[in-house]
Amino acid sequence: MPSILSTRLILVCCALAAVSIAQAQTAPPGASRAQQVLAERFARADADHDGRLTLAEAKTGMPRVAQHFDRLDTNHLGYLTLDQLQAELQAGLRRRQASRQ
Template identity: 45%
Template sequence: MRKILVILAACAACVTPGAAFAQTATQPMGASPRVEHALVQLQSRFASANTTHDGKLTREQASAGMPMVAKHFDEIDTQKNGFVTLPQIEAFMHEHAAQR
């Protein structure tokens, strides 16, 4: 269930890219309450896992706070720079949701 909510959040974030960069949780217009909740949850989990508060998750931070991201870290880290960002995670989720 959690994976589905995360995927839905990623899809919603792709429709409203500004939401991914907001400091406070924003809700895309017309999104269902479940999608809105999932988006807020994704942003919150990313913020909690990002212990250095630099907008980047290392593999270690992902392992500690976002196990699904850690599991797919190499796929999400498309630039191969050793960290992932929230937009990269959302893009990965959107891509995998589209494949289903």
């Protein structure tokens, strides 16, 4: 019969493994730190985990995205995908870089 300490250790290891797997699935390998942070925030904000961020989800989990939701929803589908937000992130970084030159 395993001890309580062994059981707790196993539970902690399982929890850490689950977090590692979840983080690995949110951002592609080689992604920039900004892309990784965006992917993590998107995953937390996407309450139903369908890969689509609705305005309601954005208001709760990503309020700055919610402020610009209509402009970002270029397909007018009522939701945003991580790919759309990452494309906007890259475009914003390019604009900032160009304005410095």
